[in-house]
Amino acid sequence: MVAQSELQTDWAFVADDDAVAAAAATLAAGHGPVGVDAERASGYRYGGDAYLVQMYRRDAGTFLFDPTKISSFAPLATALAGEEWIFHAATQDIPCLDEIGLRPPRLFDTELAARLLGFERVGLGSVTEQLLDITLEKAYSAADWSTRxxxxxxxxxxxxDVVLLPDLRDLVQLELERQGKTEIAAQEFQAVLEQQPKPALPEPWRKLSGTQSLRTPRALALARELWLAREALARERDIAPGRLIPDRSIIAAAAANPRSPEDLSRLSTFKGRESRSELMRWWKAILRAKTTTDLPGPKPRDPGGIPHHRNWALRHPDAADRLTVARAAIEAEAEQQGMPTENLLKPSLLRTLAWEAPYDGSTETVERRLRELGAREWQVGITAPILAASFVAPL
Known part of the structure; x- marks a missing residue:
């Protein structure tokens, strides 16, 4: 086993537009796919911006780009427009790369492939250790990459993190071929490229952890106004909201309904680095909540959604029975395929199909509905016959 400390790599730090153009030319002259990664400052900064972009290509070398000093990545995007980009967990990096004009034309995701292959652990360190016999240290994975x-x-x-990606990709590809999963992986990679951002929530404050414990409209209004005040301050200071006051402090204050700033300051459960220094900001938010006539009700149900499946057994026993049978069949098939159940078919798709049944027993009907719900062709081919049989099987 080779430790990370025993590895050495040369790299160039790129922090201006002229250097980007030179790095792009060098990377274009290399060969093979390009290893790509990005570092954010999640938990420290307000957004999900990239604060470092890493690229490696054989016969070209390693380049570390500083997005805070570079006005345009267009030369790099142009130079690599026809190449395959290798990621480990691409969905984490693509959004922040999109923001700076870097979009992979084709991708290979070693983390996603490892899931499809049935690896027990799929983190970069685990996969690298298993396939390359190299131990990576992850000491800085949660660092504040906005530091300068x-x-x-x-x-x-x-x-x-990027130097090893081409070698890792080659070994993963061999294993995909051995297991007969190259087409499955190709469809999954394409789906990642085509994935659209989630639409903005109409009431984003409802993402607060713990709102289900608030029983009255006024308490929900308190949580909403405190969340909005925290969000505005976080955006203004470019600080992750939870570093100002955590969600649990907002919920605690909303539940306590303090009667004065002093009451709020004495609340031991109202904590956080700005819980006291910005006390009047939070109190003004509480006053707005106390006086508003715009009181929120329970979380609105998605008009196209379905009831939560935990209640089906009591209220919708037929749907619960269909889900039980279908889930067991899909889990058995996933084990046979050597991959996690959720990769074979999203649980939300399975629940939707179980809720909407009974079907006519035809595989074609299930295939059509799976496609409408966004399942990949390989998923449709494997799961539609199983689901069609499950929904008409005697219970």
Missing amino acids: PLPEAWLEYAAL
């Missing part, structure tokens, strides 16, 4: 200047040790860590 970036420490040398962090940059070395970031460079190694």
Whole structure:
């Protein structure tokens, strides 16, 4: 086993537009797919911006790009427009790369492929250890990558995250071929590329963890106004909202319904780095909630949605029975395929089909509905016959 400390790699730090153009030319002259990664400052900054972009290509080398100093990545996007980009967990990186004009034309996702292959652990360190016999240290994975200047040790860590990706990709590809899953992986990779951002929530404050414990409209209004005040301050300061006051403090204040700023300050469950220094900001939000006539009701149900499946057994026993039978059949098939059940078919799709049944027993009907719900062709081919049989099977 080779430790990360025993590995050395040369890399170039790119922090201006002229250097981007030169790096793009060098990467274009390399060969094979391009290893790509991005580092964010999740938990530290307000948004999900990229604060470092890493790229490696054989015969070209490793480049670490500083997006805070670069006005345009267009030369890089143009130079690599026809190439395959290798990621480990692409869905984490694509949104922030999109923001700076970098969009993979084709991708290979070693983390997603590892799931399809049935690897027990799919983190980069685990897959690298299993296939390359190299132990990676993840000491800086949760670091504040908006820090400037970036420490040398962090940059070395970031460079190694992409240097190993081409070798890892080749070994994963061999295993996909051995298991007969190359087409499955290709469809999954394409689906990642085509995935659309989720639409903005009409009431984003309802993402607060713990709102289900608030029993009255006024308490919900308190939570909403505190969330909005925190969001505005976080955006203004470019700080992750939870670093100002955590969700649990908002819920605690909403439940307590304090009668004065002093009451709020004495609330031991109202914590956070700005819980006292911004006390009047939070109190003004509470006053708005106390006086508003715009009181929120329970969380509105998606008009096209279905009831939560935990209540089906009591209220919709036929649907609960269909789900039980179908889920068992899909789980058995996933085990046979050597992949997690959720990769064979999303649980939400399975629940929708079980809720909407009975079907006419025809595989074609189930195939059509699976496609409408966004299932990939390989998923349709494997699961439609199983589901058609499950929904008409005697219970």
